[in-house]
Amino acid sequence: MADRQHARTSVVVPIRSPAARHRDRIGAHLLALEPQDRYLRFGYAASDEQVQRYVDQLDFERDEIFGIFNRRLELIAMAHVAFIHTPGAPPGAEFGVSVSKRARGRGFGSRLFDRAVMHARNEGVELMFVHALSENTAMIKIARNAGATLERAGGETEAYLRLPAATLDTRVSELFEEQLAQTDYRLKVQARNFLDFPASVQEIRRGVGSARRKSGQ
Numbered sequence: 001m002a003d004r005q006h007a008r009t010s011v012v013v014p015i016r017s018p019a020a021r022h023r024d025r026i027g028a029h030l031l032a033l034e035p036q037d038r039y040l041r042f043g044y045a046a047s048d049e050q051v052q053r054y055v056d057q058l059d060f061e062r063d064e065i066f067g068i069f070n071r072r073l074e075l076i077a078m079a080h081v082a083f084i085h086t087p088g089a090p091p092g093a094e095f096g097v098s099v100s101k102r103a104r105g106r107g108f109g110s111r112l113f114d115r116a117v118m119h120a121r122n123e124g125v126e127l128m129f130v131h132a133l134s135e136n137t138a139m140i141k142i143a144r145n146a147g148a149t150l151e152r153a154g155g156e157t158e159a160y161l162r163l164p165a166a167t168l169d170t171r172v173s174e175l176f177e178e179q180l181a182q183t184d185y186r187l188k189v190q191a192r193n194f195l196d197f198p199a200s201v202q203e204i205r206r207g208v209g210s211a212r213r214k215s216g217q
Contacts (some may be wrong), residue, residue, distance in 0.1 A: 013108065014184035015115045015177065018067045018075070020060045026067070027055040029075040033098060040136045041098045043156075066115050068108055073188055076103040079112035081120060090126035097139065113142050118174050122166045130159040 018026060030051050039045050058065065068077040077099040084092035095116050099108050120128055130148065132139040134157045143159035144150060150159045
């Protein structure tokens with residue numbers, strides 16, 4: 001698994017852990033998914049209300065959310081790692097992912113899975129689960145390429161991946177990737193503010209001009 005993961009991550013993709021304040025952007029991302037993509041992500045034809053309820057119930061303290069933001073600070077891909085604590089069973093986690101249509105073909109789903117696996121290992125998780133519809137070939141391919149065991153039951157597929165224990169390398173790598181993502185996000189915020197500044201100045205000028213015209217009447 002390590003060799004496959006290294007091959008996929010030769011080019012670093014900044015993956016950030018969104019906070020609760022990004023809940024609106026998470027909702028915008030999921031609500032913008034096309035009907036088929038939403039169906040594959042949730043396993044059923046989720047309505048807008050059901051998607052919003054899912055977003056509202058995200059627990060940023062218990063679980064982990066990972067996201068990829070574009071230059072406009074739009075969330076274009078996200079993963080949800082839900083931790084499973086069952087008495088008498090090994091620590092586990094379930095992985096779910098969604099990628100915007102315009103961001104497909106860049107390996108973002110695999111990158112998010114790699115990031116989730118690294119975090120799960122560092123949190124002591126022994127088993128990573130992926131529950132997907134059997135027609136969700138993209139998700140099943142990600143799990144299979146990672147070396148997961150797949151079990152199909154009717155129209156659904158359950159995959160599980162046994163995770164090795166955390167190492168110094170996984171802990172340092174996670175810290176590095178998180179710092180890189182935070183820096184990337186701050187630079188994108190600064191770039192957006194810089195681009196927005198001329199428009200703000202122009203808006204102020206229009207307002208001043210309008211006020212002058214009114215005062216001269």
